[in-house]
Amino acid sequence: MADSAIDTPRTMQWHDANLHVEPFPWKELQMHPRLHALWAHAGVAPAVLATLAAHVAESGPDSMDVPALDGATDVQLALLSAMVAAVHWQRCGAALPSLLTLVSAAQHTLSYYDQGRFWHLTGCAALHLEHALDSATDALQRSLTFLGDDAARTRTYRARVYDTWGQLLQRQGLLMEARNRFALALQHWDVADEEGTALVLGHLGQLCMGLGDFASAAEYLGRDLNIVTQRTPERTTLRTQLLAHLGTCALGRGGLTAARNYFQQSKRLAQADGNTCGLTSAALGLGQRAVRCGKMATAQRQVQEAQRQLDAAQLSEVAAASVRWRLSQLVAEIHLAQQRPAEAITAFTVARQYVARAADVSRPDMAHLLHGLARAHLQRGEDAEAACVLRAALQALESTTAERLRQEIQHTLHRHVPELS
Numbered sequence: 001m002a003d004s005a006i007d008t009p010r011t012m013q014w015h016d017a018n019l020h021v022e023p024f025p026w027k028e029l030q031m032h033p034r035l036h037a038l039w040a041h042a043g044v045a046p047a048v049l050a051t052l053a054a055h056v057a058e059s060g061p062d063s064m065d066v067p068a069l070d071g072a073t074d075v076q077l078a079l080l081s082a083m084v085a086a087v088h089w090q091r092c093g094a095a096l097p098s099l100l101t102l103v104s105a106a107q108h109t110l111s112y113y114d115q116g117r118f119w120h121l122t123g124c125a126a127l128h129l130e131h132a133l134d135s136a137t138d139a140l141q142r143s144l145t146f147l148g149d150d151a152a153r154t155r156t157y158r159a160r161v162y163d164t165w166g167q168l169l170q171r172q173g174l175l176m177e178a179r180n181r182f183a184l185a186l187q188h189w190d191v192a193d194e195e196g197t198a199l200v201l202g203h204l205g206q207l208c209m210g211l212g213d214f215a216s217a218a219e220y221l222g223r224d225l226n227i228v229t230q231r232t233p234e235r236t237t238l239r240t241q242l243l244a245h246l247g248t249c250a251l252g253r254g255g256l257t258a259a260r261n262y263f264q265q266s267k268r269l270a271q272a273d274g275n276t277c278g279l280t281s282a283a284l285g286l287g288q289r290a291v292r293c294g295k296m297a298t299a300q301r302q303v304q305e306a307q308r309q310l311d312a313a314q315l316s317e318v319a320a321a322s323v324r325w326r327l328s329q330l331v332a333e334i335h336l337a338q339q340r341p342a343e344a345i346t347a348f349t350v351a352r353q354y355v356a357r358a359a360d361v362s363r364p365d366m367a368h369l370l371h372g373l374a375r376a377h378l379q380r381g382e383d384a385e386a387a388c389v390l391r392a393a394l395q396a397l398e399s400t401t402a403e404r405l406r407q408e409i410q411h412t413l414h415r416h417v418p419e420l421s
Contacts, residue, residue: 038074039081042098052085052092075106079114082121096125113154116146120161127168140165152190159188163200166207175211175363175399182207198227205245210362212402214252221245240269240278247285251292252364252404259289276313280306284326291333299334303327318359325354325361329369336372341379348373364405367396371409378416387417 044052072080082099085092100122103110107118123139126132140161147158166181186200205220225242228235247262263285270278287302306327315323332347351369355361370393377386390413397406 034074035077035081038077038102039095039099042078042095042102044095044098052081052088052095073109075103075109076114078102079110079118079121083117086121086124093129096121097129100125112146112149113151113157116143116154116157116161119143119146120157120164123161123168124164127164127171133168133172136168137165140168155188156190156193156196159185159190159196159200162188163203166203170207170210175207179204179207179211194227194231198224198231201227202242209245209249209252210364210400212252212362212364212397212400212405214249218246218249218253221249236269236273237275237278240266240273240275241281243269244278244281244285247282247289251285251288252402254404256289256292259285263289276309277315280309280313280323283309284323284330287330288333291330291337294337296334296337299330303330303334306330318357321354321357322359322361325351325358325369328354329372332376333372336376336379339379341376344376344379345373348376363396363398363400364402367393367402367405367409370396371405371412374409374412378412383417387413390417 039052078099082096082103085096085099100118103118104122107115110118119139119142123136123143126136126139143161144158147154147161162181162185166178166185169175169178169181182200182204186197186204189196189200191197201220201224205217205224208214208217208220221242225239225246228238228242233239243262243266247259247266250256250259250262263282266278266285267282269275270282283302283306287299287306290296290299290302306323310320310323310327328347328351332344332351335341335344335347348369352373355366355369370389374386374389374393377383377389390409393409394406394413397409400406
């Protein structure tokens with residue numbers, strides 16, 4: 001489980017999610033000459049060395065197939081170092097490629113279990129660093145060939161590989177296949193490992209949102225939230241995000257009261273933390289609900305609040321685009337409800353421009369945006385343009401289970417432009 005800012009999907013949190021090293025209080029390891037020589041040989045940048053050493057010092061022999069780190073070979077130490085670099089990606093990720101290259105030269109000397117982990121790490125790096133999907137697929141397949149026995153730790157690590165494979169398939173747009181891999185991960189994960197279970201539940205929940213299966217998404221995300229709340233209630237940023245997701249699921253199912261409750265809970269947590277990203281998300285959710293309820297003055301106030309919080313947040317360009325397209329869409333929906341189609345079309349167009357720069361736009365998200373744009377064209381009597389946009393919206397929903405939204409779009413198409421449907 002990884003806390004995030006504005007709706008950062010856990011699929012991007014691979015460094016926290018899929019890897020784990022056991023604590024081991026051997027602080028002297030920071031000055032261990034073998035490690036420093038190893039890292040220098042691997043070409044690890046000097047600026048990363050001290051940070052990597054500090055984190056490796058917190059890792060221990062349970063992380064590899066040796067009784068003690070003193071008995072580890074250089075390739076085993078390189079594997080441990082690579083795992084730590086991946087876990088602490090923000091500070092040490094630059095060391096990962098060179099460490100994996102060092103392991104690769106002698107990976108055949110490792111146990112089958114450690115070779116499986118090496119190939120999993122290689123797949124993670126190919127997916128998230130190089131964006132080389134074919135290479136990532138090959139590495140994950142190799143990982144599973146080494147993780148074939150039924151030992152408890154092997155079974156659990158297979159779950160990690162399936163989880164990463166789900167992320168890979170989701171990146172390729174193969175959503176149903178990704179859902180199957182995440183289900184396999186959940187099946188293989190040790191039920192006693194609640195953190196791992198919560199991780200996969202979160203991935204499944206967000207995937208189901210992307211498929212428009214809001215009922216299943218709400219179930220998975222609700223279970224995820226329960227685990228997080230019981231085990232680590234201090235992780236309020238993550239709880240804020242999960243509550244906002246649950247509000248979105250409720251909206252998708254037409255549950256306006258439930259949506260309001262979830263968004264308000266998310267807002268209260270964000271207020272307590274001074275979490276501007278969480279406050280922006282809650283305002284957008286409450287604004288969307290207000291539009292559904294026909295309360296345009298309330299929706300406009302939420303637009304102003306979301307804009308105020310967004311201005312105070314320090315977001316990357318991609319993260320900001322992920323918020324601004326939702327904000328522009330909300331503005332467009334308000335214009336549409338107030339019979340101002342020209343202004344609505346302008347705002348929808350701006351939203352589509354931000355969508356092109358965002359990283360987290362699901363197919364139902366896109367279909368909903370296009371449906372709104374089509375309705376704006378219909379208000380202006382532009383039936384041909386509306387029909388074209390509606391067909392694009394239906395195409396966006398292919399391979400999804402967003403039946404409620406699909407039916408709404410089909411109804412608009414057949415009712416208003418039957419001759420062009």
